[in-house]
Amino acid sequence: MDVLILDGDQQVTYSAKNSAFAAGPLELTKVGNEKKYLVSAAYPDAVFQYVKSEEFMLNSIINRDFGKIRSDYDDDTVFERELSSKTIYMLSRIRTHGSNSTVYVITVPTNVPGGMIALKVTGALAMLFFCVYWVLVALWLYRDAAKCRLSPLYWGLIGLFTNIIGLIVYKIYKHSGAICSSCGAAQAADYLYCSFCGSQLGTRCEGCGAKVGVKDCFCHQCGHQIK
Ligand SMILES: [Zn+2]
Ligand SMILES: [Zn+2]
Incomplete structure (x- = not known):
């Protein structure tokens, strides 16, 4: 592998490894149909073989089929015959803004043992984590719907099909009502007593009749002092 810096006249001004x-x-010309x-x-x-810089690393680590690269090259440049004597290098260009020099990275594609397997394992693990997250x-x-007595099967299925969207809808739905502090059941916002355990959820303002919390000191509607 080598990194070359070329000036505007394609002369090599710097070589990291001082390679051949x-x-x-290094006046490069394109060959082949593609x-x-x-x-x-x-x-x-x-x-x-020209590779985009963002694909260069990936191409370097995965276990490339060099026979395939060679036949791909053969297909692309049918007019070329004395190919087997040539070495195929992988080349990528790094853009240098505001200067007329060019930076090339050249490498002989070498098989990294297990590179492809590592990539597949990583992909499979990511997929597994995603599935676990989804099910969780x-x-x-x-479980939360069961705790709040809100048809757990129904909400569980919504979670399974819509996941995070179902979760958001559930949260909004739950917070539109009141939660009983004694048994945890979700109750309609205007309930004064929990329909499951009978605990007091609120009281009525003596001034205007609005529902106020048990611990409220003033009515949120009319300002009447409750305690
Ligand atoms: Zn309750
Ligand atoms: Zn009031």
Whole structure:
């Protein structure tokens, strides 16, 4: 692997590893129908596969099928015959703003052992975590609805199908009413007594008749002093 910096005239001004490509001008020209491959007149034995910089790392770590790259190159450049003698390099260009120099990263694609497996395992784990999270949301909805006596099966299913959206709707629905402090049941906002355990949820204002909390000192509607 090497990192090259080229000036506007395609002359190599810097080479990180002082590799074979450090010597001459690296004037790259595209070959093939899909223009994915580049060649340089100075290095007739080399073929460069152009890879976008964001894909460069991924392409470097996953276990690439080099036979496939070679046949892909062959398909793309049918006119080229003496290919087997060439080395295929992977090349990426890093954009340098406001200067006419170019930075190239060149590497011989090497198989990282288990690279693809590691990638698949990571993907599978992410999927597993996502499934666990999904089911946990549904389970939490089921249990909380059971605790508040709000049809647990119904809310559990909503959680299973709509997940976080169902959870938000549930929260809004629950907070639109009152929760009994004794048994935890969700009750309509205007109930004075819990319909499950009989605990007092509120009282009426003597001034205007509005429902006020048991611990309220003043009526929120008319300002009447309760205690
Ligand atoms: Zn209650
Ligand atoms: Zn009042």
